[in-house]
Amino acid sequence: MSAPRQIIMIRHGQSAANVDQTIYNRLPDYRIPLTELGVAQAREAGEQVRRQLDGQKVRVYVSPYLRAYQTLEALNLGDLVETIMEEPRLREQDWANFQNPSEIADQKELRNAYGHFFYRFREGESGSDVYDRVSSFMETLYRHWARPDYAPNTLLVTHGLTMRLFCMRWFHWSVEYFESLNNPGNADIRTLLKDGPRYTLDTAFEQWTAAVPTNTVLDAPDHIW
Template sequence: MSAPRQIILLRHGQSEANIDQSIYDRIPDYRIPLTELGISEAKEAGETIRRQLDGQKVCVYVSPYLRAYQTLEALGLGDLVDRVFEEPRLREQDWANFQNPADIAEQKELRNAYGHFFYRFRDGESGSDVYDRISSFLETLYRHWTRPDYAPNSLLVTHGLTMRLFCMRWFHWSVEYFESLNNPENAEIRSLLRDGGHYRLEPGFQQWKPTAPGQTVLQTLQSR
């Protein structure tokens, strides 16, 4: 088996933290569950993914976070799933352990000013740290794809920032372009579809400012 027909990226459904940020100071991030709406969103995404698979098998890689596992369960893909790998490198960006909401809110403001790729949360990670572990994960994917019995599709159940950084690494986007992109919404799908020897992304990520995929920080400063 060579590279798969498609690589489907899915953000988890709505979690309790998406509606109540204070939950971070009493429940570990990796144990935060989906809401009822999040489960419904995941079920709807599962219907879309079933149509995309068109009866073909899929190999699944899932973040070890509870909300990712609950999302995968709610997809209801059943016998289309060939194998499931728990993949810690697909986890959410680490912010802290138990988080003080006021402190995290302050750090988010700093991140907005500094840049999402390079800003490192105290006791946590930067976007560039997540990029590095995604690069390591891709090496694992490439090895898996050489197996003759590998399924014709891959599915990654993960988190919004991780999805953007996976695509940044895959398509060799610049940091400036990454900074211009918005996260997908809960339970939104992005698909890398093989077209000959290359992949195209459908749909693309929404941008909050116009930036070309290869635009550098030097070009940005020169255009001001």
């Protein structure tokens, strides 16, 4: 098989940090669990994923974070899963080790002013760093798809920013367009559907400001000649 008929991406359900950001300074980010609501969100998303699979097998790539694994578990895909592969390149953007919420809040303000793609958190990553590892992951996907026994569907259980950057890399969106996009909600699904030799995105990401995929920094409203 040369490529799957669909690439399904899902963001993890609501995590404990989504409701209490102080948890970051006492628990490593990768060990933060889902809330009860997050589990329920993932269960509901699982119903949609099963409908999309329509009885066909899927190969799963999951972020090593606890909230991603718990989301996958709650999807309850059963024997539809051909293989589960832990994929560290699908992890959340690294912000710091044990995070100080007030310091992170200050850095978020700086990131909003500087730009989400290029701003690098102290002791962490920039969006462009995540883009690079997502690009590396895609090369692995292409090699896997070349195998004749690959499942007809691919599922990525990951994080909001990672989903946006995967699509940015896949569809060759500009940085300026990426900057206009909002994260998907908890347990939201986006699917790349095979349409002949190409893929289309089933649902666009919401935007907080107007932009099109071909916009560049020259089109930025605050561009100074």
